[in-house]
Amino acid sequence: MRCLQKLLVILVASGITIAMIDASFALVTRWVVDDVMAKGSDLNIFQYALAYGALVVGLAVGVWIFILQAGTLSNSMSHDIRRDCFRRLQELEFAYFDHRPVGWLISRLTSDCDKLARIIAWGVLDLVWAIFLISAIAIILVVLHPTLGLMVLGVVPMLVVISAWFQKRILLSARETRKYNSMITASITEGLNGLRTTKSLVREEDNLGEFKQLSNNMYDQSVLNATQSAIYIPIVLTLGSVAAGVALWQGGILVLDDRLTLGDTGGILSFTPGSFFNPINQMAQVMVQLQSAQAAGERVLNLLATQPAIFDTEDVRERMRHSYPAELAVDGREKRIETLEFRNVQFEYIAGQPVLHDFNLTVKRGDMIALVGASGGGKSTIVNLAARFYEPTTGSILVNGRDYRERSLQWYQSNLGIVLQTPHLFGGTVRDNIRYGRLDATDAEVEDAARAVNAHEFISAMEHGYESNVGENGNRLSTGQKQLISFARACSPIRPFLS
């Protein structure tokens, strides 16, 4: 946090410097013009050129520091936030993921983190720069000629109001466009994943009809967005020209009366159309982005603030701080699971709808237990509880006679071998997937595990054998092959409990 503050100070300072230099250019212009009018060919042009050159160098250096610092800060921050979010996701219990789609979580870790970091680094600094530049110009204008300056400044409040109004709408339609864009992406993804089904149902035309609706909606929003910008920019330019017109008209009258120099009028004129537009536009954009970044920030911070419901208790963590002889587990208790007991376990996924009632079961090392029952009877729930993916609502589950909540979660789960109904493989080679069960398994051990489940033959028959790529989520393999590999994965360590 300290280093962040230091960076912010550098950034704000360089933002202010750039704003000041930006404003000074007009002053140099004014002085040199007034001087040349007064002195004609006697003018010493070089001292002005030198001052101008110094400003140019100053600005270039300022811009360089500004971008460098803001960019470094923004990227380092989003890296750290992303790292912390990912860590938190590894700790959160299963129930957290039950109602949060994968795509939703991915956006939290990618676009939301980036947005948050970007707005903190760039947005705040753009704001500082814009505010200082506008104030500097305002001061110069008023110093040059109070009445005229204030007249020209009269358009600023209007500019601010209109910019905010438009930027809000432009952002809204941009968001809608992106929303439809991601729906289109989802639709294409679904179309490709369900291609065979679509073909076998001969649904191509219906699918296209639905897709066209989405692309029409996106067209409407995207054109609306462009139209809004096409109205906004001319309005701002018109306001700028009103200010320029006022400066020319009133300033001209003053010049004719010899109450103002030509250089001053030129100076005021040169501030009016362009100089205001950029910082005000920038400010309006940042203000609107801040609102959306606020939402992104809240979502990310919420994720970081969510405490895992299944975690090692303080007592367990205290025990794990000590080191124990090799025959004991990391938490200093027995290393082997001898018994697993469900004692009066009740469990509900949704409060008030229990799935298990007063369930009792004792399993000893070496036992083979088969759970049979109709779908929805709670078989998977028992596995989920045994694996400590969920914990009992009431009652307890005992490992070697001790509530498993008093043991290390990491130790407990790494002593289980679980083959799930829908086999999930990670992208990568067959070997990597089997080795996932025990990271330090040798190649020979990996192959032994494959032999044990009768998968060695088909793996060897594949083009690259164990080095064959299984494809994303293993989709280059048939379901049966995926099942065999996931069996091999569960077998590669010596695991006392298989379910």
Added chain:
Amino acid sequence: MSPLSLLWSLMTGFRLRYAFAITALLVSSAITYLVPLIGSATIDYALSGLSAESGLPAWIMHTMGGAEWVADNLWLPASLMVILTVLAGMFHFLKGRAAAQASDGIARRLKNDLYDHLQHLPAKYHDNTDTGDLIQRSTSDVETIRLALSNQIVEVFHAALLMVTVLPIMVALDVRMTLVAFALIGPIILYGFFYFRKVKFLFRQVDEAEGEVTHRVQENLTGLRVVRAFARQDFEIQRFADPNQRYRDHSIRLIRLMAVYWSVSDFVVLLQQGLVLFTGIWFIAQGSMTVGTLFAFMMFLNILLWPVRMMGRVLTDFGKSLVALQRVGTILQESRENPTQPLLIPQQPARGALSVRNLSFNHAGGIAALNGISFDVEPGKTLAIVGPSGAGKSTLMHLLLRLYDYDSGSIQLDAMELNELDRKWVRSQFSVVMQEPFLYSKTIGENIRFGAVGRQEVDLTSVARQAHIHDTILGFSQGYDTLVGERGVTLSGGQRQRVALARALLRNSPVLILDDALSAVDAETENIILKALKERRGQRTTLVIAHRLSTLAHADLILVMDHGKIVQSGTHDSLITEQGLYQKLWQMQISGEEI
């Protein structure tokens, strides 16, 4: 087709709108230049009392009513400046809308075309193509093209038009100053162009690193159960750290170069402005130029410099768009599944007689092939196929659906050769339930209704009952209107299979194919379903692929497949008495059940 000619053909129907946009831009720009001229003419002639010479500013002054009159009525140039800006704004608006309509219209059509084309490409194409890559081409590549059409092309025209129109005005004002004003324009464009070409690979690296981050998160989350089951959280955190750091480091490296670029670019631009200012001051000191002309030049320079600065970037982005066009173009050039020659579309639905002779098929990799398969199924009969993984069972089903074309041999449906029939007609003669059925992310009701041909009202509940899923569906809070997938309920494997079965039953095609379709359903439920299916026997031909042999007992004919060949055939009763694979499998399963 080269990317540029592809671009030209994509613009069909929108070219006029583009021409309109560019004309509006031209008018809007022309008016915009008049504004500073009015200001400078007023300063020169009305305020500093110079006498009007010939040239554009003098003409403007004359049109406004002469210097003296303007000096007394300064509101006139002032309001002219405002009115002209409003006018320019109107044309700016027309240009903006027309350009958006054209580019978004083209993007919309391109997306629709791609979607439709992808649906009609053969299964073989999709087997050999990465889905993620296709998705990227149909979304972000199209977006790149849209940006090129709406921004880059217009920007290039805008900058070119600015130069072409401003140049004569500037030359008319002062030739020497024009040369000075354009002194650094060339270097600025070249600098931008070469710079962005150089950092292009860095942009790609950042994109790739970001993609990797997303990929890791996605893999981790979809494999959540596996990660937890093996307690691999720390390993995953380690694995994530790498791409995350790479993403940060690449981004910072890029930003370092960007910082250099923008500061150098600011430096050169300000240098150009300074050059004009001080040369102008020098000329004024010499008495060879007026202050008004200097102000006019400085304003022109302000108008010119921004698009000029953007030009380098625009040109490199345009290079990116050409690559995107090429990538999209290769998809569109792939030929569709249905060949052009007219295929037979019978008027009547098939009776469901299948005759397969000497059928052989090789996958691209040479794996899981079929090797000389022959069998017959009469209409209304049930055929069962068993065999180990990779025996070719599913391949056979894919060939029946014409998802692939067979290499040699023949498949006849009602004595018509499958290769000579229209694919869509063939597919509508089959109802398929796959082992891992695909459900659309719509409601359960809609998913079942997709089985029905046409739009007529159908009774979903009776097929749902036959598939033994009706009660489960009613158990959801929204019943048949419950959404499937991430936004709704996550169905278990068995539930998905039963929904897909209901869909297939509703379709009521002459042939029903169950490809290990009840593998995730418990045995009791499976029996109930099979009983319901048995009542339909005699009406529809049924093909069953299964591993649980007890479920095949009622089949009229059982084929035992291994390594792409039929090794045994017969009824259940005859096969268990015969020595061979079937008997071995049967004994294994019986003993398995006894444990």
